[in-house]
Amino acid sequence: MNKQTIVADTIDMVKEKLNNEGSGHDWYHIERVWKMASKLAAKEQANSYIVELAALMHDLIDDKLVSSKDEAVQEVEYWLEGAGVSSSDAERIMDIIQTISFKGGNGRKLTTLEAQIVQDADRLDAIGAIGIARCFTYAGSKGDVIFNPELSVRESMTEKEYREGPSSAVHHFYEKLLKLKDLMNTETAKQIAEERHAFMEDFLIQFFNEWEG
Ligand code: ADP
Ligand code: NI
Structure with a gap:
């Protein structure tokens, strides 16, 4: 599966999941974060594929949106595997969305440029x-x-x-x-x-x- 198809499939999946979301995490929030993150990735010379996928999925494990965070994490992991994302890329993406969903708390510092970019894009919104x-x-x-x-x-x-x-x-x-x-x-x-x-x-x-x- 090529990367473009994986990104397109991810967009469809996220849109479907966030349909009817009323707490400010609707698809258009995700779309803005995704576009901003892509722009930052180009300027900062980051891995845009990782940034795009992490931006698209950054709110899927948020405890404001899901009843069980563990289940949500597992679901995203299964999805990445099914979509054809390599296990090393999947690990990088999971690491980004899990660190970011701690809301800057828990003292976990973002160690990769890709994670920093997704966090910046979310904060700019x-x-x-x-x-x-x-x-x-x-x-x-x-x-x-x-x-x-x-x-x-x-x-x-x-x-x-x-x-x-x-x-x-x-x-x-x-x-x-x-x-x-x-x-x-x-x-x-x-x-x-x-x-x-x-x-x-x-x-x-x-x-x-x-x-x-
Ligand atoms: P995200 O998940 O996108 O990082 P949050 O879930 O923290 O953002 O918040 C979603 C939106 O609601 C943000 O724009 C944020 O500023 C706003 N928000 C969060 N908490 C409050 C609050 N107590 N009063 C007003 N707005 C809030
Ligand atoms: Ni967000």
């Missing part, structure tokens, strides 16, 4: 105009308001507290989105992040101007 839109969508689905001046910004918290505790969409900017620019791994992503970051800062200035009347 959380900032800028699209990041703002995703943030308000997520907050709405979780029952949070757009902003609540009585809440404080939660500086240190566990992933669970952060995800489930009461917050507001605007608080999420301070808790996460404004920090992402400095967490980019690659030079190319850092440059793209600058403009998206500036756009969020402008948005917040306008937001608070309107809030205060």
